[in-house]
Amino acid sequence: MTAASVALLGPQSNKLFNRSRAVFPGGTTRATVERDPTPRYILKGDGAYLVDADGQRFLDLNNNFTTLIHGHGFLPVLDSVARLLRDGTCFSNPTAHEINLAELLVDRIPAVEQIRFVNTGTEAVMFAIKAARAFTGRPGIAKIEGAYHGSYDWAEADLGGTPATWGSLDAPIAVPAYEGTPTSVANEVVVLRFNDAEGARRRIAAAADCLACILLDPMPSSVGLIPSDPDFIAAIIETARQHGILVICDEVLNLRQGYRGASARYGIEPDLITAGKIIGGGFPIGAIGGSRRVMSVFDGSAGRAKVPQSGTFSANPISMVAGRASMEALTEAAFARLEEMGNRLRTALAAAISRHQADYVISGAASLFRIHPRRTLPRDYREAYPSTDQANTLKAISRFFRNEGILLHAGTSASLSTAMADAEIDKIADVFERFLVTSPTFNP
Structure with a gap:
C-alpha cells in the first residue's frame, strides 16, 4: 500500500456516501463526521487500527473521540x-x-x-x-x-x-x-x-x-x-x-x-x-x-x-x-503505561519541532495530545481559535498523516490506546517529522 493509494477515497466509500445522501441530511448522522471531500467509511477495527470500506488500513488516533481507550475489538x-x-x-x-x-x-x-x-x-x-x-x-x-x-x-x-x-x-x-x-x-x-x-x-x-x-x-x-x-x-x-x-x-x-x-x-x-x-x-x-x-x-x-x-x-x-x-x-499499571507513551510521544514531537525550528507547539497530558500551528501554547479559547491560515495548516497536517496511513482529526487533537506500542509511537513521531521536512514553514 503506497502513500498515494491511501490519500484517495476508494470506490466503496464513494458509493456509500452517494447512498447516504438520499436518506441523511447532508449525508451523515453526526456533525463530527469529517469529509475531505467526502467521508471515509469504516469496515472494521482491529486493535490500534481501522480498515476502511476499500480495505485500506490506518492507525487510529481518534478512537471514536477518545472513547476506545483499549482500541478496537478489545x-x-x-x-x-x-x-x-x-x-x-x-x-x-x-x-x-x-x-x-x-x-x-x-x-x-x-x-x-x-x-x-x-x-x-x-x-x-x-x-x-x-x-x-x-x-x-x-x-x-x-x-x-x-x-x-x-x-x-x-x-x-x-x-x-x-x-x-x-x-x-x-x-x-x-x-x-x-x-x-x-x-x-x-x-x-x-x-x-x-x-x-x-x-x-x-x-x-x-x-x-x-x-x-x-x-x-x-x-x-x-x-x-x-x-x-x-x-x-x-x-x-x-x-x-x-x-x-x-x-x-x-x-x-x-x-x-x-x-x-x-x-x-x-x-x-x-x-x-x-x-x-x-x-x-x-x-x-x-x-x-x-x-x-x-x-x-x-x-x-x-x-x-x-x-x-x-x-x-x-x-x-x-x-x-x-x-x-x-x-x-484499566489498572493503575495500564494508566502508567499510557502516561509513559503520551510523555514519550509529546517529547518526540517537541524535539522534532525544535530540530526544524518550526512554528508549532504540543499540548496535552496522559494519553492525549494536540498539535498547534503557533510558537507558544494558547492561554484560552480565543488564543486557541485558529486563523484561516492556521486552520488550513491543521488540515494539511491531517491530510499528510492520512496519506501516511494515520487517521488524525482535522483539529489535530488525538488520543492513544492501550492497543498501541512503541512501534505506533515511533510511527506518529516519524510522520510528523517528515511533515515538517516536506511542508513550507508556517508563519503564524
Whole structure:
C-alpha cells in the first residue's frame, strides 16, 4: 500500500456516501463526521487500527473521540458482551450488571459516593445541571468559554463562538449555539475565560444569586488541551463554596487522564462528576456521580424525586458489562503505561519541532495530545481559535498523516490506546517529522 493509494477515497466509500445522501441530511448522522471531500467509511477495527470500506488500513488516533481507550475489538469486552447477548439486551427491570459497574466507579473516583447511569455524555451533563438546579433552587450556570459539554441548550451556549460574537475580554457573551434557541438560555449562562482567576471570581460573585452550578473541565479539548492553572481552579472552587454554588467536573473525555480520573489528578473536589466514553467499553453510556447529599435529588423511593431521571436504555446490560470489562482492565499499571507513551510521544514531537525550528507547539497530558500551528501554547479559547491560515495548516497536517496511513482529526487533537506500542509511537513521531521536512514553514 503506497502513500498515494491511501490519500484517495476508494470506490466503496464513494458509493456509500452517494447512498447516504438520499436518506441523511447532508449525508451523515453526526456533525463530527469529517469529509475531505467526502467521508471515509469504516469496515472494521482491529486493535490500534481501522480498515476502511476499500480495505485500506490506518492507525487510529481518534478512537471514536477518545472513547476506545483499549482500541478496537478489545477481547475482554467482546467476550463479556458475547456471553450476555443470549440472556437479553435490555429490560425494564434492573440487573446486577449495573451494580457491578457502579461499585467499581464509586470505589475508584474519590468524589463519587453514589451514581446514576444514562446513555450519553450529553445526558450526563444535562442531568447534572438539573440536579444542581433542584439542589440549589437556582436556574443559571457558569461555564468556561468555548468548552464543549454536549448538546443541552445551556451547556452549549457560547459553543463555537467567533471573534464577531464572543464579546469583550472582561464580559464574554453567551451566544446560543443554533438559530431558534430561546434568548432566555443565554441570559442564564455566565461565561468565564479559561485561566482568568480574577475574572472568574468577579463574574461568579456578580451572578451568584442565580447560579446553580459551574461546569468545569480541567483540560477542555476545544480550548486547546491545555491544563487549568491552579489559581483558576482555586478561584472557582472558593467562590462557588462562598456562594453555595455547586461545582460539576465534566470528565466525559478527561476521565481517561488517570486511574481515579481528572479531578483527583488536579486536586479538584467537585460536588458532581459527569462521565462517559471510556466507562462504556465502546457502547453508549453516561453517568452522573457525586456526594450522597447532592445525589439525593434523584431519590424517588419516598415519592416523586426532585429530578426523576429515567431513560429506556439507561443502565442497559450491554453497556454495563462492557464498561465493567473495560474499566477492570484499566489498572493503575495500564494508566502508567499510557502516561509513559503520551510523555514519550509529546517529547518526540517537541524535539522534532525544535530540530526544524518550526512554528508549532504540543499540548496535552496522559494519553492525549494536540498539535498547534503557533510558537507558544494558547492561554484560552480565543488564543486557541485558529486563523484561516492556521486552520488550513491543521488540515494539511491531517491530510499528510492520512496519506501516511494515520487517521488524525482535522483539529489535530488525538488520543492513544492501550492497543498501541512503541512501534505506533515511533510511527506518529516519524510522520510528523517528515511533515515538517516536506511542508513550507508556517508563519503564524
